[in-house]
Amino acid sequence: MNWSDIAFYYLLPLLTAVTLWIGLTLGLIWLNRRGPWVGGWAVFLSLPVLFFAHSELISTRHDLSNLGAYRAFTAGLLIWAWHELAFYSGILAGPRRQPCPSHARGVQRFFYALGTHLYHQLSCLLELGLLIWLLQDASHWLGPLTFGLSWALQQSAKLNVLYGVRSLQIELFPAHLAFLASYWRPGPPSAFFRPSVSVSTLLAVMLWLSVGAHIGDPAALRLALLASLLTLGALEHWLLLIPAPATAPAPATD
16 A cells, blocks of 8 residues: 555545534534524525535435445535534524433433424434435435444433533534533543444544455445545544533523
């Protein structure tokens, strides 16, 4: 393997994933800090982008070229970003819009938290089903896998902050969703943390090893893009171990 292969199959996919990850995240934070009205309009005005992303996945479903891989990966992330925008704007959040009751523990606390995200979870399930139906004859599944992995990694991170981690960035919540901070638990990592971070880390390592075994094959780039996404997700999990600056606890009321 020469330096050009390293740059093409390792560095460039990772740089692409990092750029899209950071850019879309910062865009979502900026929009939703403007309030639910701005966020709601952004959801509506970005519907053409959502339609474009779906059309990109359909048009690239048999494209095994390197350009086709980047187009499908970007489209999968755009679809995921739209669903995130719809959640943080409050449009596709959940029926529960109240802080977590102080007495809630265990399973009861989990279902209270699920009530704050229920519409978002259902919309993601429907989206995944739609992608599988639209691309049932596809030659590759990079787009749906990108969306599905993004969703799975986020659910794993959310379960970790629900059960307990040291790093809680509650200041990132827009004002209209500030009550969500009451569902996050500061403290040492729970028993769920080790298996969740191990799975994402091991999958990322396995995919990177698979890239090396497929150098010269069109599948190598698709594997590298998925490996980059999993690497970012695993890193996000590991960062939950870093204690966050002390902040005043969010009120938890009935």
